[in-house]
Amino acid sequence: MAFLTQLLFHPFTWYHAHQLLAGQIGVDGLLALSIWLTLYSGQLTLANAGFMAIGAYSSVILTGGTTSTGPAAAGVHLPLAVAMLVGIALAALVAFVIGLPVLRLKGVFLAIATLGFGEALRYGLILNLGITGKGQGLNNPHATLTSGITPIWLALVVLAFLAWRLTGTKTGHAWAAIREDQLAAAAQGIDVARYKMVAFVLGAMVAALAGGLGAHLSFLIDSNDYTFTQAIAMLIWAVVGGIAFVIGPIVGAVLLTILPEVLRFTQDYRQVINGIILIAIVLFRPDGLFTRRKGTGNPSRLLRGWAFIRRSWASRRPQPAPP
Amino acid sequence: MRNTIQQLLNGIFIGSIYALFGLGYTLVFGLLDVLNLAHSEVFMLGAVVTYSLVALHHVPFLLAVPLGIVAGGLLGLVIEFVALRPLRRRGAPPIAALISTIGLALILVALIEQAKRGSALAWLWRDGANDVQFPAGKVPDRIWHLAGLTLPVDKLAIVVITVALMAVLAYVMAKTPAGRAVRAVAENPRAAQLLGVNVDRVITITLVVSSALAALAGILFALALNDISPYIGRDQVELRGLAVIVLGGMGSIPGTFIGGFTLGLLESVTILTLGTDVRAVGFVALFVMLILRPSGLLGRQTSERV
Incomplete structure (x- = not known):
């Protein structure tokens, strides 16, 4: 409880006590955004933990990360920004290559195939290659730690804004159409395969960015941070928040990343309470916190509340006198 | 050569456990289009219940096994009434x-991993997050030596039990009124309801049966590898179960059977040729x-209806 009162009444004290948590929340927000891109276009993909790993390992290896036996890539010391760009480009390339065959699958088959990709990447490559430390993790002497928090939040705000604007464009409308009915969308002349691929590659790039930024919050990265569990966590955030709006998954990620800290007072039974809350949320709001009302396409009550406040605020401004 | 045959036999043993586990996934998915990710924790709890009956409460092993299976079935009811029906x-x-x-x-993993000596659940589990083994001499451990191969009787029993159960289940699904009801609900729940099938009851029974199978798979796994912990479901079979049902064909019982053995044998061959994870x-x-x-x-090719 102390956690919540401090957050509400002494936000600056809270921030100084929980800086790394604040960074983690931002990273989780980015990850939620990455899976939202594919969910919004109607695809249940779980490959983002893999792309996150690609971003994380690239950014650490290329900035001079070391394995237990020496430098991961001898003589390579790129600036962090360049290393991140390489990681994002690599993730985009991998996403494009595996997307070609995999995106033809639908529903749970797509989910399982992308999950298979993530785990094959982890067990097959990361745990066996010398450059990734053969599963012993990588040391990251150039971690940015707390100075990396501002870029994380900046990235989250900018990308969330861009994603929101994207929903109003031709691409956004195409994604929504594909999500509602793929066959009807194709019949309307929408290039379904292309728009699905765009969503998948963009999602992979955002996940790689989150992985790279998140990896630099600590001195050690470990392949256990990029497992099935991580992929499922992103899905949980998105579903709890609701996928109708960009803001939903981000709010879901923020709430569910803070939740374990808030529940710290329940000690041993923290995970039990966590599970109960998860079931309760999907039971009472099966479409997520932020939804559209059925049939109308209007935002549901939670968002309408905000619109109401905004309207009444606008109406308080002096109106031009009627002629 | 002997080593090769031994490894292949191990692949068949472990593959039959995967098949048994995958069966529950595929039955529930076929019916509800829901991947039941609590399935692997039923597997874990089956092993835990049987272990605690044998090691803590001194129940004979052959009585503890059916009790573990019943516990799994009851957990199936919990899944249906807590996570699915509402x-x-x-x-x-x-x-x-x-x-959900x-x-x-x-919740299930957290409850078991927090159960320690002196806690409220100490009667069920008292080793927290640690791995435990069946106490020696309390479980069947007879071994046959045949042509230089080691054939533990319990592992042979596993294969026999799996094959028999699969055959029974395939028969029930194909030939009996109960199986027809399940297939009707899987095809179209609304039409099945209109034709007088009690859809909720079909779903409940399917969950109980598939959970009982998962618990049995967990017990057999614990027996074969002698390794029980709160994480065996999550770490050992959750994703392998998905591989099994995809290899065999989603919703197909003989397919799951083949998928399980295929995965077990593939893993054995990998150990033999690469010797790696x-x-x-x-x-x-x-x-x-x-x-x-x-x-x-063995799955059916389906196309989306417009």
Whole structure:
């Protein structure tokens, strides 16, 4: 409880006590955004933990990360920004290559195939290659730690804004159409395969960015941070928040990343309470916190509340006198 | 050569456990289009209950096994009434049900890993997050030596039990009124309801049966590998189960059977040829299978209806 009162009444004290948590929340927000891109276009993909790993390992290896036996890539010391760009480009390339065959699958088959990709990447490559430390993790002497928090939040705000604007464009409308009915969308002349691929590659790039930024919050990265569990966590955030709006998954990620800290007072039974809350949320709001009302396409009550406040605020401004 | 045959036999042993586990996934998915991610925790709890009956309460092993299976069946009821039915009543999308089964799985793992000496659940489990083994001499451990091969009797029994159960289940699904009801609900729940099938009852029974199978798989796994912990479900079979049902073909009982043995043998062959961590092979196989033949070895090719 102390956690919540401090957050509400002494936000600056809270921030100084929980800086790394604040960074983690931002990273989780980015990850939620990455899976939202594919969910919004109607695809249940779980490959983002893999792309996150690609971003994380690239950014650490290329900035001079070391394995237990020496430098991961001898003589390579790129600036962090360049290393991140390489990681994002690599993730985009991998996403494009595996997307070609995999995106033809639908529903749970797509989910399982992308999950298979993530785990094959982890067990097959990361745990066996010398450059990734053969599963012993990588040391990251150039971690940015707390100075990396501002870029994380900046990235989250900018990308969330861009994603929101994207929903109003031709691409956004195409994604929504594909999500509602793929066959009807194709019949309307929408290039379904292309728009699905765009969503998948963009999602992979955002996940790689989150992985790279998140990896630099600590001195050690470990392949256990990029497992099935991580992929499922992103899905949980998105579903709890609701996928109708960009803001939903981000709010879901923020709430569910803070939740374990808030529940710290329940000690041993923290995970039990966590599970109960998860079931309760999907039971009472099966479409997520932020939804559209059925049939109308209007935002549901939670968002309408905000619109109401905004309207009444606008109406308080002096109106031009009627002629 | 002898080593090769031994490894292949091990692949068949472990493959039959995968098959038994995958069966429950595929039955529930076929019926509800929901991946029941609490399934692997039923597997874990079956092993835990049997272990505690044998090691803590001194129940004979052959009595503890059916009790463990019953516990698994009861857990199936919990999954249906807590995680699935309330959401179905509200017309929630399958993805919401997936999340609620994950919530249930979190709860089950956390309850067991927090159960220590002196806690409220000490009668069920008292080793927290640690691995335990069956006490020596309390479980069947007879071994046959045949032509230089080591054949533990319990592992042979596992294969026999699996094959028999699969045959019974395939028969029930194909030939009996109960099986027809299940297939009717899987095809179209609304039409089945109109034709007088009690849809909720069919779903409940399917969950109980598949959970009982998962518990049995967990017990056999604990017996074969002699390793029990709160994490065996999550770490050992959750994803392998997915590989099994994809390899065999989603919703097909004989397919799951073949998928299980295929995965077990693939892992053995990998150990023989590469001698390395075998986990990647299942995922690579799964990935390749989904790309080449998404409906699996024995699945039906379906096309979306407009």
